Amino acid sequence: MHRLMASLSAPSEYSDTERTIFDAALQVFAREGRTGARMQGIADAADINKAMLHYYFRDKRTLYEDVFAYTVRQFMASFDISLTEAPTFAETLRVFIDGYVDFVRTHDAAMRLMVQENLAGGTLLGEHMREATNTDRTPPSILVNTIEDAVEAGEIRPVDPHHTVLTVISTCLYFFVARPTVQILHPPAERDWDAFVEERKDHLFDLIYRGLAPRD
Amino acid sequence: MHRLMASLSAPSEYSDTERTIFDAALQVFAREGRTGARMQGIADAADINKAMLHYYFRDKRTLYEDVFAYTVRQFMASFDISLTEAPTFAETLRVFIDGYVDFVRTHDAAMRLMVQENLAGGTLLGEHMREATNTDRTPPSILVNTIEDAVEAGEIRPVDPHHTVLTVISTCLYFFVARPTVQILHPPAERDWDAFVEERKDHLFDLIYRGLAPRD
DNA sequence: GGCTGGTTCAACCATTTGGTTAAACCATAC
DNA sequence: GTATGGTTTAACCAAATGGTTGAACCAGCC
Incomplete structure (x- = not known):
């Protein structure tokens, strides 16, 4: 009935790392708000280095917009x-x-x-x-x-x-x-x-x- | 029927300056969020010096809590x-x-x-x-x-x-x-x-x- | 082995932000 | 007039924060 059950969170074309970041970002943005969320907090939630966020998603705005668009x-x-x-x-x-x-x-x-x-x-x-x-x-x-x-x-x-x-x-x-x-x-x-x-x-x-x- | 029509915003025991700050803070907090709101932004909205905020309301948390409690x-x-x-x-x-x-x-x-x-x-x-x-x-x-x-x-x-x-x-x-x-x-x-x-x-x-x- | 490309990291930088301070202002009381 | 006490201001400070960098790491490939 509902096709293959779409992922609860990250888009499917993502790599594992991107998916981890994306999921963490979604949770943190949802809890702390767009401005309240800290890049360090997202990095911690994803258990990665803060620089990785900027490597995979250019900056905070891009990350937020990707999450929000999805x-x-x-x-x-x-x-x-x-x-x-x-x-x-x-x-x-x-x-x-x-x-x-x-x-x-x-x-x-x-x-x-x-x-x-x-x-x-x-x-x-x-x-x-x-x-x-x-x-x-x-x-x-x-x-x-x-x-x-x-x-x-x-x-x-x-x-x-x-x-x-x-x-x-x-x-x-x-x-x-x-x-x-x-x-x-x-x-x-x-x-x-x-x-x-x-x-x-x-x-x-x-x-x-x-x-x-x-x-x- | 509804008593004397309570003020739309600030509590009545406030002075004019406090009232101005309070109203500005309410608007800015509502628009930008608790964390998104900037003290400078509230000061601008109230058309006063930033230091005045801290003079009348100790700090951001106090200001927010007063506004929220009301x-x-x-x-x-x-x-x-x-x-x-x-x-x-x-x-x-x-x-x-x-x-x-x-x-x-x-x-x-x-x-x-x-x-x-x-x-x-x-x-x-x-x-x-x-x-x-x-x-x-x-x-x-x-x-x-x-x-x-x-x-x-x-x-x-x-x-x-x-x-x-x-x-x-x-x-x-x-x-x-x-x-x-x-x-x-x-x-x-x-x-x-x-x-x-x-x-x-x-x-x-x-x-x-x-x-x-x-x-x- | 050593080159190459993507990946990961610690340290660093510039700006923003909440908050302070010391001096100036100004009304009222004496 | 001047002393007093609340009010206002500009300049300043320390911490937090978004973002960068250069080197290290680590596959796969010649």
Whole structure:
């Protein structure tokens, strides 16, 4: 179904050393931020000499942009990956929520990078988004289409598909962003985060699907 | 209704100079991040000498913590402020969504600080959250109670109030976090953001209220 | 063996950055 | 007027940080 399971992190055309550096950089950038990250810290995380970073990736900016560009590609692909056409819209939605939540859970560092870049104003986002997007039609739009189709088929009431997609993404994503706050305010999420995530999938599907149901 | 309209930024016990510094620091920290922000940049934004920063706020860490502590207090208070008991749960929800979205819109810098601190691991969050919280019962819990009451009164179906509150917060907040992405992927939001925000209030209320409605 | 090319390393450099200091400024009180 | 105490400034400092360099290392190849 999901092809050969793309690497969780570094692009495949990299050598071992490059891959090690790339993975370390992703983690450090995600944790410390674009400016907070130190080249020495990345070198330590990759267990190599600091000069090696500059040998394989010209400078900090280049390293960051390579990491970020790959992250954007991963994120765009996540929509494709999570969306499987199922017989009913209900099933399609359920599978998407499960898939997308799992994607975010297993790509924590990538998610943090994306959010950070958004908070920073999104200048880099624009460039790399277009690059990762204009090959085929932009990934989120296939989700929009799915909802449009469901509306036309009468499976759900008429709703703005863009807002609906944004709502689904928000609810699947934000609780990972605010995980520390959630865990402070809701002890069960602190005691067993994975169980909380599973609960959340159920809750989200119930709420959103009923919210979209036709009639009233 | 909302008391005397608390200042949008600096605490009231500050002198003019302190207030100027505080406001500048909030903006710069929110834009550049905790580590990305430069003391010189804050001084420039406040149009004062760099040494003044250290005169009024001991060092960068102190300045940041003062700004952040105030931000946490503001955010906790935002729940109280946005929540007005109305005759029906539908009205209460509508008013809360409107109020909370408006709060986030008008407190952009504060929102960014909160999200950044969450992404950074939330160590500081824990301390300041407790401080801003343990005086009276924690603000989000009054929202949880509101939902519990509505369930008991049969106004909405039985749902987990914690997940429901988290869902409301997510949908009201996340589109501000991801604003650059949203604007790239959805041109109308780029052309007229304020109109998009208003649309979103309607969409969110419709979706969530129907999602919570009893029966099926 | 010795040449060649990519790779690895320790030491080094220039700049940036957070933070200090000592003197100057300026209002108010005496 | 001048002494006092908070305020403001320019110059300065030490540490941290991104980035460089020249030599050493180490395959494979003639």
